[in-house]
Amino acid sequence: MTDSVYEIVAKVFAISINDITDQSGPENIESWDSFNGLVLVDELENFFKIKFSISEITDVKTVADIKRHLKNHDVIVDE
Amino acid sequence: MEKTLSEYISLSKNLDDLKLEKKLKVAIMPSFTLNGLDETLRVKCSELDIRCQSYVSGYNQYNQEFLNPESNLYAFSPDITFLLLDIRNFLGEIFHFPYKFADKDRKLLVKEKTEQLEKIINIFSENSKSKLVISNFNIPAYSPNGIIETKSEFGFHEMIDEINKSLREMCKKKNSIYVYNFNNFISKHGEKNIFDYRQFHIGDIQITHNFIPTLADDLMSYVKPLLGKNRKCIVLDLDNTLWGGIVGEDGFDGIELGHTPKGKAFVEFQKELLSLWNQGIILAINSKNNFDDAMKVIREHPNMVLREKHFASLQINWNDKAQNIKEITSEINIGLDSIVFFDDDKINQERIKQEFPQILTINMSDDPSNFVPILKEINDFNVLQRTVEDTQRGEMYAQQRERKNFEKTVSNLDDFLKNLNIKVKMKKSNKFLIPRISQLTLKTNQFNLTTKRYQEKDIQNFSENENFKVGCAQVLDKFGDNGITGVYIVEKNKDFWVIDTFLLSCRIMGRGIETAILNEIIKDAKESGIREVRANFFPTTKNKPAENFLSEFGFTQQGSYWIYDLNNQIKIINHLEVEIEE
Numbered sequence: 001m002t003d004s005v006y007e008i009v010a011k012v013f014a015i016s017i018n019d020i021t022d023q024s025g026p027e028n029i030e031s032w033d034s035f036n037g038l039v040l041v042d043e044l045e046n047f048f049k050i051k052f053s054i055s056e057i058t059d060v061k062t063v064a065d066i067k068r069h070l071k072n073h074d075v076i077v078d079e
Numbered sequence: 080m081e082k083t084l085s086e087y088i089s090l091s092k093n094l095d096d097l098k099l100e101k102k103l104k105v106a107i108m109p110s111f112t113l114n115g116l117d118e119t120l121r122v123k124c125s126e127l128d129i130r131c132q133s134y135v136s137g138y139n140q141y142n143q144e145f146l147n148p149e150s151n152l153y154a155f156s157p158d159i160t161f162l163l164l165d166i167r168n169f170l171g172e173i174f175h176f177p178y179k180f181a182d183k184d185r186k187l188l189v190k191e192k193t194e195q196l197e198k199i200i201n202i203f204s205e206n207s208k209s210k211l212v213i214s215n216f217n218i219p220a221y222s223p224n225g226i227i228e229t230k231s232e233f234g235f236h237e238m239i240d241e242i243n244k245s246l247r248e249m250c251k252k253k254n255s256i257y258v259y260n261f262n263n264f265i266s267k268h269g270e271k272n273i274f275d276y277r278q279f280h281i282g283d284i285q286i287t288h289n290f291i292p293t294l295a296d297d298l299m300s301y302v303k304p305l306l307g308k309n310r311k312c313i314v315l316d317l318d319n320t321l322w323g324g325i326v327g328e329d330g331f332d333g334i335e336l337g338h339t340p341k342g343k344a345f346v347e348f349q350k351e352l353l354s355l356w357n358q359g360i361i362l363a364i365n366s367k368n369n370f371d372d373a374m375k376v377i378r379e380h381p382n383m384v385l386r387e388k389h390f391a392s393l394q395i396n397w398n399d400k401a402q403n404i405k406e407i408t409s410e411i412n413i414g415l416d417s418i419v420f421f422d423d424d425k426i427n428q429e430r431i432k433q434e435f436p437q438i439l440t441i442n443m444s445d446d447p448s449n450f451v452p453i454l455k456e457i458n459d460f461n462v463l464q465r466t467v468e469d470t471q472r473g474e475m476y477a478q479q480r481e482r483k484n485f486e487k488t489v490s491n492l493d494d495f496l497k498n499l500n501i502k503v504k505m506k507k508s509n510k511f512l513i514p515r516i517s518q519l520t521l522k523t524n525q526f527n528l529t530t531k532r533y534q535e536k537d538i539q540n541f542s543e544n545e546n547f548k549v550g551c552a553q554v555l556d557k558f559g560d561n562g563i564t565g566v567y568i569v570e571k572n573k574d575f576w577v578i579d580t581f582l583l584s585c586r587i588m589g590r591g592i593e594t595a596i597l598n599e600i601i602k603d604a605k606e607s608g609i610r611e612v613r614a615n616f617f618p619t620t621k622n623k624p625a626e627n628f629l630s631e632f633g634f635t636q637q638g639s640y641w642i643y644d645l646n647n648q649i650k651i652i653n654h655l656e657v658e659i660e661e
Contacts, residue, residue: 012085014092035114038278039085042288046083054277 005070005077008047009063012040025062040066048075081296082122084115084288091118099130101306106134106157106209108141110168111285119295120302127308138283139168145199148206157209159305161259161298165285166216166239169196177235178224189238193245204255208534210463212301213250214261215243220270254464254514254535257301264297300458307522310439310459311359312413313352314404316422317366317373317395321349321385323447326372337382344447349384351451356389359469360460361411361476363392365403365422370395391476400427401434410483411476412585419457466515468562478558479586485558493654496590500557501655503565503595508542508549512563516551519566520580524621526593527582528614528628533568546571547579548603552596554587561587565596569612576604577640578614588624591652597632598649599657605645612643 009024010017013031026032032040041057044050044066050073060066067077082090103124107117117133124131134155136144141162144152152160167174173188180188203211218239222228228236243262250256265273268290278284286294303309318325322345323335335342356362362385366373373395377387387393392410394403400422408415415437422428423443432440439459443450462469482499489495508516517535524530533541541547552565564584570577578600583593604612614629633650634641 011089014089034282036088038281038284039088039115039288043083043085046289052277054280057277057281 004047005044005063005066008043009040009066012036012043020063022064022067023062025060025065027061044070048073050075081292084119084291087119087122087292087295088115090122094121094125096121096125096130099125099128101127101129101308103129103131103159103302103306104134104155104157105131105302106136106152106155106160107163108136108144108152108160109163110139110141111163111165112138112283113163113286113291114284115288115291116295116298119292120298123295123299124302127303127306129302129306129308131302142199145203145206153206157207159210159212159301160203160207162211162213163259163261164214164216166219167285169216169242170238173238177238178231182232182234185233185238189241193242197245197249200249200253200256204253208255208536210255210257210301210305212257212259212298213246214259215246217262217265217270218243257463259297259301264294268293296458300461301463303459304461304463308416308459309461310419311417312361312363312391312407312411312419313355314363314365314407314418314420314438315352316424316427317364317368317376319423319447320421320443320450321345322376322380322383326376327368331372331375331380334376334380336376336380341447342382344450346382346384348447348450348454351454353384353389355454355460356385356473357470358460359462359465359472361391361413361473362389363407363411364390364395365400365407365420366395367397367400368395388477389473391473391480393480400430404431404435404438411479419459464514464518466518466563468515468564471560471562475559475561475586482556482558496654498557499590499654501590501592502555503592503655503657504553504555505596505599505657505659506551506553506563507660508538508551510539512551513538513542515563516549516566519551519563519582519584523566523582523584524619525585525623526588526625526628527580527619527622528578528625529580529617530619530622531580533580541568548576548600552592554592565592567596567600569600571607571609574609575611575613576600576609578612581614585624591655593628594632594650595652595655595657598652599659601643601645601649605649609645611645613640614643615639616641 006017006020009020013029013036015029015031026037037060041052045052048070052069056069056072060069070077105120107113117135121131121133134152134157136152144150169192173180173185177185200211216239218236222235224231224234228234231237246258250258273286273290275287278287315321323341324333326334335345337343337346352362377383392407394406415435419439419441420431421441421443428440428442431438441453444453486495489498506512513535517533517538520531520533538549542549548569548571550567551563554561554564564587566580566582567578568580570579581597601612614634616626616629618626629641633647634643
């Protein structure tokens with residue numbers, strides 16, 4: 001499911017999927033501001049049919065964090 | 080399929096809308112965090128060939144922006160302003176603790192808050208020409224008073240209801256103000272879906288991102304009529320659209336209409352169509368059928384809701400559906416972009432979509448119980464005001480059909496005109512006529528010499544100015560009342576008058592009415608001792624029907640003006656009667 005996560009991240013921040021790594025985050029993706037960060041949450045929730053907790057949402061600093069939280073919701077993500 | 084917010088945002092980044100002819104400036108003034116609405120509106124506008132520029136005020140800055148005449152909002156000079164308020168912010172502390180206060184104090188507080196709001200709204204209308212759309216407030220499902228909330232004296236829910244009521248009253252008083260029923264929006268889509276406590280705590284987001292496109296769609300209901308993008312006519316198929324089955328095969332008694340569950344769905348659909356017809360939406364038929372078979376159902380079937388008199392055009396034949404659409408547009412004289420097309424057949428839908436992309440072709444469901452919900456989702460029929468003429472439009476078109484049939488029975492035009500018994504009532508502008516006069520200047524494209532668009536405020540100013548003569552004409556004939564269908568605005572100078580605006584609704588063109596109205600203006604000028612009357616013709620892509628009017632009347636072109644010398648004889652028109660009302 002990593003591909004899906006990357007695809008969603010790429011779509012929301014309007015960047016190429018090749019530019020995304022697990023270390024991608026607001027630090028290195030310019031369009032990753034707080035608003036787009038929340039849009040990303042919506043897209044992930046709609047896609048995986050889950051609901052993140054408020055702490056999970058505010059805790060995300062990188063794509064790796066997203067994958068970690070997805071696991072809490074029984075979404076299988078490759079390492 | 081509605082796009083998601085993130086799709087709208089990415090589309091908004093690459094909008095190629097600079098070349099679009101229609102332009103709109105939208106201001107968005109939220110009391111809470113409302114990101115993405117602006118981008119979504121711009122994309123939705125571009126889909127309608129409108130270039131939308133937007134201004135979004137800072138978080139909860141509406142008070143300051145409205146109060147300060149030098150604010151960025153006024154500098155932006157919007158055409159339409161959406162003031163989107165939330166009840167928590169509006170009520171403050173009392174939102175959570177309504178019953179900490181006595182009911183008298185709750186009343187007082189509501190009165191104070193609404194008066195404050197009315198004050199800033201008044202300041203806004205003094206400082207801006209923009210239409211103002213204010214959202215009303217959601218009445219939360221919950222109350223700390225539980226099941227006895229409805230017994231409370233001026234309780235929590237009643238407080239908000241009272242605020243909403245005051246908003247309604249404010250908007251009834253002012254033509255440029257509209258209340259957006261946000262409470263209805265929440266009822267329709269559900270408080271639980273729209274309000275997400277996580278987004279609220281993270282950033283005071285009070286409408287969840289998933290519903291921003293839906294909200295934008297609702298707000299487009301105001302934009303469409305403002306820019307003349309609203310639709311006026313529904314073209315309908317018959318078999319499996321207005322009734323179940325095929326009349327040519329199943330017969331008069333075999334079609335499903337009423338009684339059965341499926342038959343009831345068609346009756347319900349017809350009722351909703353009739354209710355739009357009552358509000359001025361034109362209905363027309365485009366059906367492949369034997370004319371007599373179909374008409375027998377329309378005229379005689381006991382469960383038909385829509386009858387012959389409701390249809391402005393009846394194209395029931397075996398011709399190509401696209402050809403029939405052309406017949407309809409020429410019979411009722413409307414543009415393709417005014418039409419919504421309902422046909423259950425996917426091939427017909429495809430045919431019309433390809434031939435006439437300007438038409439809104441509905442993707443109809445196979446299940447007739449979906450017809451009404453589909454119809455109710457269409458937000459293209461809105462108008463910013465509804466005049467008496469609008470509500471009578473359906474009847475007027477049916478009369479027009481009778482007039483045309485009559486025309487076919489008479490051998491020449493003169494006989495036809497003589498037998499129409501046309502009566503033209505010339506009326507001086509007054510406060511009851513101003514909305515209709517403004518409306519005609521805003522939407523008349525064909526017989527319009529100058530195509531100057533005037534809001535009600537403008538018409539009011541002209542009417543109060545003694546250097547202007549503003550009037551309109553009501554036209555009646557043996558088939559009925561055409562309503563107020565002609566408008567003129569004349570600027571009166573010392574020696575000469577200038578015709579600023581002269582227009583006629585297209586449905587009464589070509590009957591000598593335009594000549595009769597201009598005659599009265601000329602007579603009046605002559606009696607006032609004026610030397611000449613000047614007029615302009617400004618060509619547009621649509622006003623060709625008015626092109627030769629001035630020269631045929633006897634005006635001659637001199638420089639940039641068309642001039643009528645008042646020493647000329649005034650034409651006499653025999654076939655109609657003119658009545659001047661003061």
